[in-house]
Amino acid sequence: MEGDTLQRYARDRAEELPGAGLEHPFGPEWDVFKVRDRVFMLLTEVTGEPIVTVKAAPQDGEALRAEYDDITPGYHMNKRHWITLRPGGRLQKHIVEELVTESYLLVVEKLPRARRPVDPDTFGRSGR
Structure with a gap:
């Protein structure tokens, strides 16, 4: 996948999420997506390539890094x-x-x- 495509897919999805917003607290070279003032995704090219950084449960992150060469530690x-x-x-x-x-x-x-824009137990999860 091309870098601009990777970031476009990530950005498009983030913009669909209830309560999500884009900020630039670290300067214009970092797109920071937050929900209720808490960061959930960062996009930048400061590494020389367009990257996307997201939160992951430790065991999920470990499994993803083992399965995909293009997923690395944050x-x-x-x-x-x-x-x-x-x-x-x-x-x-x-x-x-x-x-x-x-x-x-x-x-x-x-x-x-009271601050949750969605119920995390049911939002976007089928079968629950």
Whole structure:
């Protein structure tokens, strides 16, 4: 997948999520997506390639890094709780969208119930 495509898929999905917003707290070279003032995704090209960094449960991040060469520990983030998606590999659109959604839900579930824009136990999850 091309880098601009990777970031476009991630950005498009983030913009669909209730309560999500784009900010630039680290300068114009970092697109930071937040829900209720909590970061769930970062996009940048400061590494020389367009990357996407999202939150992941530690065991999921470990499994994803083992399965995909283009998923690495989170760039400039806690390596246990964040992963970075890099262009050029075999990531598909639905995987990028799922990882962005899961990152969003990981943040939402830590918010006080009154501040949650969605129920993290049911939003976007079939069969629950």
